[in-house]
Amino acid sequence: MLKYRLISALVLIPAVIAALLWLPPVGFAITTLVVCMLAAWEWGQLSGFTSRSQRVWLAVLCGLLLAVMLFILPEYHQSASVPIIDGVLWASLAWWIVALLMVLTYPRSATAWRQSRVLRLVFGLLTIVPFFWGMVVLRNWHYDTNHYTGALWLLYVMVLVWGADSGAYVFGKMFGKHKLAPKVSPGKTWQGFLGGLLTSAIIAWIFGASTHLDIAPSVLLVCSVAAALVSVLGDLTESMFKREAGIKDSGHLIPGHGGVLDRIDSLTAAVPVFACLLLLVFRTL
16 A cells, blocks of 8 residues: 555656646646546545436536636636635635534534535535635736746645645654544544644745745744644545545545545645635735
8 A cells, every 4th residue: 555655646746746837827727627526526425426427417517617717717817806716715714614613523513414415515615616716826826927936836835735744644653642633533643733733834934934035924934834724624624524424535546545635635725725815814925
């Protein structure tokens, strides 16, 4: 299993970086849209749709929704101040606050949505659609003046989340004793959680110190720590839905890693929240 995980990582990480740096805005948006369609396919299982045809239709409808939004918002890459996009990012912030309450009160909270496919589909939309727009908005920020500015910001968020995951794993293995959320994900510990936050803070400090950014270090630190915190929540939230669905992995597309959702669950929370804080709350960039 470890061999497959390493091989998949060695293939996927360079592919992601190449897509960030070399794909034009339209190509990157289409690639992200395909990833979101795969995520929607897997979310269908979390929503209680066991039929393959139902899940295919769910993926197709998700792709159509995102494609229509792209079509009717041709200037999305020029500014984050587009009402629909702003609304989607604010909705993401609200959704992850609700998700936090759901995780903290699980399994009692599940009684409100366990039997409702509609609610679980809404939760899926609130997870996938803001992730798509967070990716697109950050990647295309100031693309007209510098093709790589947005790519570097988005890569930074990804490295931040990957660093938090790695830090949590290392600190959890070395010092983990107290369970973080035993009813949702028994493997996670408070020691790993704090280790992941420390790793994220170090990454943020190094990034701020080594690059010339027009942003206050305190703002960068707040946005980075918030993204790291909510990335853990993204992971826990997917674990909660998988537990309710009675499955271990959201899919089997990536050898050794499970499904697409299993790989992007942290990013589905971190990317839109980071974009919302950076672009709408602090009005930076």
